[in-house]
Amino acid sequence: MRKTLTVAWREFRDTAMTKAFLFGAIVMPIFTIGLFIIVIPLLQTEDEPLDGTVAVFASDDVVTELQLLLIESKSPLQEQLEQLPEIVTQDPIAKALLTQTTKSTITVESIDETTANEMKSLVLDGTYLAYINVPDSLVQSVDSEQELTVFIPNDFANDHTNFITRNAENAVVNARLKRQGHDPTTVRALLKRPNATTMRVQEDGELAKDNEIARAILPIAFIMLLWIAAFTSGNYLLTTTIEEKSNKVIEVLLSAISPMQLLGGKIIGQAGVSAVILGMYGSAAIAGLVTFALMDIVTFSQLGLFLVYFIMGYFMIATMMVAVGSAVSELSDAQSLMGPMMLLFLVPMMLWPVISQHPYGSVAITTSYIPPLIPFVMIIRMASATEPIMMWEILLSIGVGYIAVLCMVWMCARIFRIGILMQGKPPNILQLAKWIRQG
């Protein structure tokens, strides 16, 4: 065991203690965490106040409405922030980041008679922030073919453009309502949609609040973590095995340890690498959840089961990668064997919409017991399901999955033992099957 651990430590050290790895697996997640903390405050600095005069050619009631709206309206960023979910805006950390916005000071100048060309030059030289032309027919009738036109300088910010345009549109609607004898504020209040809370009735009669955010985010997050962590270290396994073959050091190693010790050491070492990646990216994900006060969408049992399926997925990917690595002499040769293997792992991705929409459907249930799809399918199912997956299903999939892992380790060991000393033309799938029988 000590020799296996010696190999494992070398594998871990030579992979995880390199500049490339430190950048990819540690700096990048830290950078991602930093984004959550830094980007939102940075957004505030983009919220520059809009001060100046807007020229308007329109009927008096439209001009009046526009003046009212611009005085009462909030800054563009404030309007966007208010559209965020309550769960975010009520969180103390997020709230602290989001509340400070700036106030704009805009005056409206009504223009009696002018031409579009003159106004364009005045807008261009900065005399006016914008020029708004509202044909009266547009207020009179919703069927008018004339258009509301807003002239702005070329470098006008998008959010400021939207702000001016939206208020101009609302001013026209308000004017229409008033001409029909309605109060716009009352009408808008009446039209405001209530927020629905979905409660799922459980079989035992209990009620559970439906969490759509969790069902949307969790499977993506878990699968991304599994994919990044397991495939990154799996890829390292592939390349280090090929490297040991191509630089001929393999025979020196096999004179000191058995192929099984070497194989075991490599897989354990890269499992450590995978754990570091998982830890770093997982921390980044948790930091994101904490920032947006979404920690309650993930439970400890989900995390525990994710870990169980992650280990299963890692071993499935690792054994396949190391088997391919031992069978070929060049990285380019590995592509022909990697193709079918990657297709296999893409099946759950292709079935994702079906599984997430129908986590208890026949496709989801069937693929839950087919290695190596098990970890991917079960993670999607557990995270998408509106009620917990039956315990017997989870236990059965774990049992089938880990029996499959043992079989894959056994097959990989047989391929490894033969392939590791082979040079020259890479084998095809049939030859690999033959090696498994011979090994």
Place this chain on the structure above:
Amino acid sequence: MTLAIELQDVSKSFGDTKAVQHLDLEITQGLICGFLGPNGAGKSTTIRMIMSIIHADSGSINVLGTTALAAKDRIGYLPEERGVYRKMKVGRFIKYIANLKGMRGSSLHKTIDDWLERIELPDVRNKKCEELSKGMQQKVQFLAAIIHEPELIILDEPFTGLDPVNTKLIGDIINELHHKGNTILFSTHVLPQAEEICDRIVMIDNGLKVIDDQIDTVREQFNPNIVQVVPLHPNVDFLQFEGVMNQGTVNKDGEINLYLKDDACQADVIGNIASTIPIRGIQVLQPTLTDIFIHQIAEREGSETAEKTREHLTNA
């Protein structure tokens, strides 16, 4: 006497190619044995089977009283195909292999430094393996094979790629290890090297063992009955002397080989020639391993194949 290596009726094939055929081999502990043969003879395959790196199709292999797999820490092995971790530092590479061979402890660093000095590479410890020349890498690998002071040392073509100075250096270390009581089996296709070092030789060709004996015994068995003479005057007809069957041409050193009849007495012929004509020197020609090997091949496969092999060995 305790056997370090024992092979009984070992065969190995790769597809249709019979790499090793019914090989029996016994190497006693403390012996230094040359495992000889041309390229492709089956030497490396045999060594890999001894090391349990590949498995024999049939027969049994016993190493240090068990299998090589169980006795790996007691065996040092330098494979034919050299390999290092290119990006790893030399000191770390040797330490890693030593760790895999069961060596631990703080004294390991000093042992590595001492050995690096011994193989005349004192300043490479912190250099990456890829920064070393091919010859230096080979010495590092040789060191990795012997650092744990194994009972049995198996070296596959240890001198290939080394200059004469380093060949002598490694040869001296092999001799030292032998005198300490280590059993050494080394393969080579450069026969004169084996002649200098070995107590015993095993020759194989096309997977078959053709010679297996003490080197002096082999020489006696393959005495070609040739007398080499250096006459003062080159144009001498040596066929006039009784017992001389044939006379070779004069080589660049003025030497002439005289092929004697089977029943001729070497001492009588030498005495007769020395007392009759003026000569600078005369001696019984000792057969080289190359001669012996060629003789074996000629017996089994004909003179044409034997000459091709001689050419191959000369160019090696």
